[in-house]
Structures are given as C-alpha cells and as structure tokens.
Amino acid sequence: MNEREIIRKQKQDALDAQKTQKDRNVMGQFSTPYPLALDIMQYMRRILGTDDVSFIEPSIGMGVFYSAFTEAFAGGGRALGFEIDPHYFTPASEFWQGTKLEMRCSDFLAQKPDEQFDMLVANPPYVRHHHIDNETKVKLQNKVQHQTGIKISGLAGLYCYFMMLSSAWLKDGGLSCWLVPSEFMDVNYGETVKRYLMQNVQLLHIHRFKADDLQFTDALVSSCIVVFRNSKPNAEQAVNLSLGGSINNPETVRNIVAARLKAKDKWTNLFSEETQTSEPEATLGDFFTVKRGIATGDNDFFILDKDTIAQYEIPREFLRPILPSPRYIKGDRINSDNGLPAVEHQQFLFTCNLPESVLKERYPKVWEYVWQGYERGVQKGYICSRRTPWYSCEEREPAAIVVPYMGRSETSNRLFRFILNDSKAITTNVYLLLYPKPQYARCLKDEAVLTEVWQELNTIPTETLSRNGRFYGGGLRKMEPNELMRTPARGIASLLTPRRSYQHLSLFG
Ligand SMILES: C[S@@+](CC[C@H](N)C(=O)[O-])C[C@H]1O[C@@H](n2cnc3c(N)ncnc32)[C@H](O)[C@@H]1O
Missing domain, CATH: 3.90.220 (Adenine-n6-DNA-methyltransferase TaqI; Chain A, domain 2)
Known part of the structure; x- marks a missing residue:
C-alpha cells in the first residue's frame, strides 16, 4: 500500500467513525477495502490494455477507487467523481487537490452528462427502496424508462438506478464495472436489471464472491462485480461467470453464451456446475x-x-x-x-377491532396500553397507519x-x-x-x-x-x-x- 493510500484510509476511517451505522445504511456509505479496489482496477487495466484511460466514479466517497486507479494505471488520465455528502466530499476534494481528479458535490442521478469517459468503476450506494422517497423514486423510474426503455421495479435499490442510468457518461465501447449486491441476480426486482444487462449493453463478466466471503466488514451483503461494455448486445458472445476467490484469480469460471441468459432465471444458479437442467417433477x-x-x-x-x-x-x-x-x-x-x-x-x-371510544369506555386498562403505543408513535408506522383501527x-x-x-x-x-x-x-x-x-x-x-x-x-x-x-x-x-x-x-x-x-x-x- 502506498503512503498516500495509508493516509487516505486513515481519513476514511475517521470519517466513517463519525457516522452511525443507521446513517450509513440510509446513505449507502460502505467503503470498498483498498485491496479489492486495486484488484478491480488491475482487472480493468488488463482488459483495457492501456494506461491512457479517462475514468468516472459516480459515488466516490473518499476516493478509494481513484487511489487504486492511479496505482493500476500508472497515474491514469482525467477523472471525475461525484459525491452527494459534504461529510466525505469536502475532505476528499482537499485530499485529492492537485491531481487529475475533479470532484463535484452533487447527486449523480440528477446530472445531465456533459462528457464521456473510457471507464466507469463504482461501488454505488446500496440504499434499499424504502429509504428512497416516493417523489424521487417516480422521477428516477421515469428517467430510467426514458433512457433505457425499461420500466424498473419500485422495489429496486438505489444501486440499480445508478447502473441503469450511467451509460450516458460512457464513450461508445467504454467499460463499466460495478461492485453491487448479488441479490439482483435472484430477486424479482432484479429482473429489470438483468433485462438491462442483456438488452442495452454488452455484458462481459460477473464475478460472484462466495456467500461467506464478506467483502465489506461493516455491511451485511454478499457482493458481485458486474462488468459490461457500452455497446449493442451480442447474443452470440460469451459471458464469463466466475465464482469465489478474486476477479483476477477466481476459483471457478464458466462461459455462457449471452443468448442463454434469461431475465426470469436466477442467475446465481448458473455459476456452478450443479445447475438443474430439467424441471423437477413436483415442487x-x-x-x-x-x-x-x-x-x-x-x-x-x-x-x-x-x-x-x-x-x-x-x-x-x-x-x-x-x-x-x-x-x-x-x-x-x-x-x-x-x-x-x-x-x-x-x-x-x-x-383489537374495537373503535377507540368503545375501548376507552369498556376496557380502560387496555386503552391505557394502546395510549402508550400512541405516545411511542406506533400508529404512524407504515403498516399501522394503513389499518383501521391501527391496533387491529x-x-x-x-x-x-x-x-x-x-x-x-x-x-x-x-x-x-x-x-x-x-x-x-x-x-x-x-x-x-x-x-x-x-x-x-x-x-x-x-x-x-x-x-x-x-x-x-x-x-x-x-x-x-x-x-x-x-x-x-x-x-x-x-x-x-x-x-x-x-x-x-x-x-x-x-x-x-x-x-x-x-x-x-x-x-x-
Ligand atoms: C458505497 S459508498 C462507496 C464510496 C466509495 N466509492 C468506496 O468504494 O469507498 C457510496 C457513496 O455514494 C455516496 N452517494 C449516495 N448517494 C449518492 C448520489 N445520489 N450521488 C452521488 N453520491 C452518492 C455516499 O455518500 C457514499 O459516499
């Protein structure tokens, strides 16, 4: 690890420590460990075959990927990073001053692309859908539909919007690499993401970490790396599905023709040989x-x-x-x-189905209990606020x-x-x-x-x-x-x- 990275990491840890786990969940603020960032950058360097690469990072945090970029690409070319939270933006922009990195303190998803890059690498925020307010969600859904023709599920986490809205920042043929939760490969909302990967871009590689190999010591997610090219899809082309170990040195690799990938299937099943081929007789x-x-x-x-x-x-x-x-x-x-x-x-x-007035009169002690709930604001919760009475x-x-x-x-x-x-x-x-x-x-x-x-x-x-x-x-x-x-x-x-x-x-x- 170089000297600058050691200092960057110290700053990162200090900034993370000032936030509660809850805040970090809501904002999706879990940083990539440097060895993993470097592994990804070395992989990207290998496929790009040159150091002369421009790089965009949509959710840069303290800039661990930029740090790894400078190492793997011998300094690298121009870079642009977005960060919404001044808590990270301000120290990061001070830290990277004088380098080829430009930082902008803004919401990446609200930007109009004004430049195109050779490469995008991101660990986007893993914000769950219920932390995205409704107005923002509808706006983002419309934007995705407009740009990709795909109607994204309302249950999709924020990282899905990042993936699906980012290609406009890439040059034609540019490479995009995403460190994201693997769940999109299996859950219902992920179907739209899979459709995007099959219909809108050229999917090259998915590396899945083993479920018990936690990439983030402080967040409970199992992750994968998705790599695609900003080009028209090609049904004949092979997609690498690698499992375990690291993206540069996986335990197993399977090649699968893109045409065989179906958005409705669970993709995590495709990584190992024991995949079922025939339908079971009974379920x-x-x-x-x-x-x-x-x-x-x-x-x-x-x-x-x-x-x-x-x-x-x-x-x-x-x-x-x-x-x-x-x-x-x-x-x-x-x-x-x-x-x-x-x-x-x-x-x-x-x-209890009894209205409050009846409850108060006939069961004063029970009412006392319900009142306690009121005082705690239980009735305001998502589920309770949709029931009448809220305690039934x-x-x-x-x-x-x-x-x-x-x-x-x-x-x-x-x-x-x-x-x-x-x-x-x-x-x-x-x-x-x-x-x-x-x-x-x-x-x-x-x-x-x-x-x-x-x-x-x-x-x-x-x-x-x-x-x-x-x-x-x-x-x-x-x-x-x-x-x-x-x-x-x-x-x-x-x-x-x-x-x-x-x-x-x-x-x-
Ligand atoms: C998962 S962290 C990754 C940070 C950094 N790339 C890394 O790997 O360490 C995601 C970062 O995105 C930022 N973020 C969240 N929503 C954003 C948005 N809409 N636009 C730009 N940045 C955002 C968070 O504040 C957080 O710093």
Whole structure:
C-alpha cells in the first residue's frame, strides 16, 4: 500500500467513525477495502490494455477507487467523481487537490452528462427502496424508462438506478464495472436489471464472491462485480461467470453464451456446475401455498408476554397465541399446551377491532396500553397507519408446518428446518407458513400423514433449499414464499399421490 493510500484510509476511517451505522445504511456509505479496489482496477487495466484511460466514479466517497486507479494505471488520465455528502466530499476534494481528479458535490442521478469517459468503476450506494422517497423514486423510474426503455421495479435499490442510468457518461465501447449486491441476480426486482444487462449493453463478466466471503466488514451483503461494455448486445458472445476467490484469480469460471441468459432465471444458479437442467417433477408449491407470517407493524407493541397481559388486564378476545422467535424453538416440533405452544417464552399477539371510544369506555386498562403505543408513535408506522383501527392486526389461521425464513449456515440449528406446529399459534413474518392446497387439506388433517410429510420435508437437502433461496453475506440465507414453493419435493408427491381420493372427497366434504 502506498503512503498516500495509508493516509487516505486513515481519513476514511475517521470519517466513517463519525457516522452511525443507521446513517450509513440510509446513505449507502460502505467503503470498498483498498485491496479489492486495486484488484478491480488491475482487472480493468488488463482488459483495457492501456494506461491512457479517462475514468468516472459516480459515488466516490473518499476516493478509494481513484487511489487504486492511479496505482493500476500508472497515474491514469482525467477523472471525475461525484459525491452527494459534504461529510466525505469536502475532505476528499482537499485530499485529492492537485491531481487529475475533479470532484463535484452533487447527486449523480440528477446530472445531465456533459462528457464521456473510457471507464466507469463504482461501488454505488446500496440504499434499499424504502429509504428512497416516493417523489424521487417516480422521477428516477421515469428517467430510467426514458433512457433505457425499461420500466424498473419500485422495489429496486438505489444501486440499480445508478447502473441503469450511467451509460450516458460512457464513450461508445467504454467499460463499466460495478461492485453491487448479488441479490439482483435472484430477486424479482432484479429482473429489470438483468433485462438491462442483456438488452442495452454488452455484458462481459460477473464475478460472484462466495456467500461467506464478506467483502465489506461493516455491511451485511454478499457482493458481485458486474462488468459490461457500452455497446449493442451480442447474443452470440460469451459471458464469463466466475465464482469465489478474486476477479483476477477466481476459483471457478464458466462461459455462457449471452443468448442463454434469461431475465426470469436466477442467475446465481448458473455459476456452478450443479445447475438443474430439467424441471423437477413436483415442487412443494404443488401441495402447499406458502405465506409469510403476519407483519404486525411493531413487534415490541403487538407481541406481549404474560406479565404485560396481566398488568393491562388484556382479555383473551384480543389475544392470539404466537410463536416466539425461531431461536427459542429448540427441536423441530412444537407441542400443544391446550392450543398454546408448549415453549418457554409464551407470547401473544395483541389485536383489537374495537373503535377507540368503545375501548376507552369498556376496557380502560387496555386503552391505557394502546395510549402508550400512541405516545411511542406506533400508529404512524407504515403498516399501522394503513389499518383501521391501527391496533387491529391481520387475522390468520395457524399452520401445521412452519419454516424460519432466514438462517445462518454456521448456527447449531439446521438452515431452513420445517417445524411441526401442533399448537394453535400463528407467527410473525420471521416464519413461512405452509397451508395445504385445498385438494390435500383433508388428507393432511390425518396426523400420521402430516407427520410423514413433515419428516419427508426435513429430508430435503439444505443445498436444494438454499439454491432456491437468497444469499447474503456472513453465511446468511433467506427464503421467500415463492422460492420455497419452487423447491423440488418428489418425496411428498409419493406420500400424497396414493391418497388422491381425498381430492374427490373434499369436493363433497
Ligand atoms: C458505497 S459508498 C462507496 C464510496 C466509495 N466509492 C468506496 O468504494 O469507498 C457510496 C457513496 O455514494 C455516496 N452517494 C449516495 N448517494 C449518492 C448520489 N445520489 N450521488 C452521488 N453520491 C452518492 C455516499 O455518500 C457514499 O459516499
């Protein structure tokens, strides 16, 4: 590491330390480690084949990529960097004064390109969609549609807008390189980004870091590097998909013809050889509808323990048994204690449909509890503010089989375990709930069948389940309902098929 980089890094650390983790999340302020920035720059130098390169960075922070650029490109050519936050902009522009870097303190996404560059390298802000205000989102969506012809999903994070709006700053044939979360390759909102990479530019390479190889020590994301050329796409051309290690020295590389990439597919599956080629015979979704548990809007307010219930004299009619967090569920089976889950931390969901005036008059103690929520501003939250009254939660049937929707590979509990729930407890949205399809509902009321199905579900290999879920950093995996429904479940088919007569019975039952 050169002397200047050592000083730059010290300044970076001091500036980061002055911000809270929350602020950095909202602004997407997680810096690239220098060795990674240098690795990327050396890779770009290799494909560009010259030092005489102009460089633009749309979200420059303290300029770690510029630092690596000067090293990998022997000083490099003209560079331009945008930074929205004066907290980083001011010290960075002082630090880089006298170099070929020009810095502008402004919102990159609001700029009109006034110059074109040979190369763009970026670690754009990973700001989640709910931190982008509505007005900005609509403006950006229109801009993307105007420039690319693609209607971007409202669930897309800010980094997607950066990627899709940046080409106007590149020369024809210029190279663009993005260090971004890998989730766009798997999640629904990513479909539009994938379409952009296939239809609007020439995708050259995606390098995916292994899920447990965290690139950012301070942010929980698993990342990939996407490299494309600002040129018309070519369906015949090969795209490099590399996995693990570094972009210059990956553990595995696959070449895939661009025409084979489909926006609807999960691209993370394409990086390894074990990709499924044929459709499975049956999937879990053939037998179950999977739903997330309920979103209360504020678990601290709505989930009560017995002491709080006693303190505020909350009657049974306003309470529903609810499962505690998966970490308190030791085995894979929850016994019933008169309908309540036989677990250590018994909890209840508070929900009430009575208008405030009635509540105040008939249940003054309960009203006292609700009032406390008011004082905390619970009613102003996104979910509560859309309900009438705000303290009435969604009604849900309990499900006999539930699955914690996220887990870590290294914990003692198996990842994505199927839990048999004998109780009448519902769950919050940290679980996925399996509801039998109507033609199997009656059949699955038979305890022996249900137990067999539950045991069979637990034999689905973790790798099969993870392949349909999403990877995050630090070994974290998440699974959405439709992902679980797509999981192959041939064993279930054989358990339920001979009992298809239930299908007919249910028509009359
Ligand atoms: C993920 S950090 C990366 C910083 C630097 N490139 C690095 O790798 O260390 C993203 C940076 O973009 C800045 N930023 C966020 N929104 C921006 C916007 N609309 N225009 C320009 N910069 C923005 C943030 O303040 C933050 O410094």
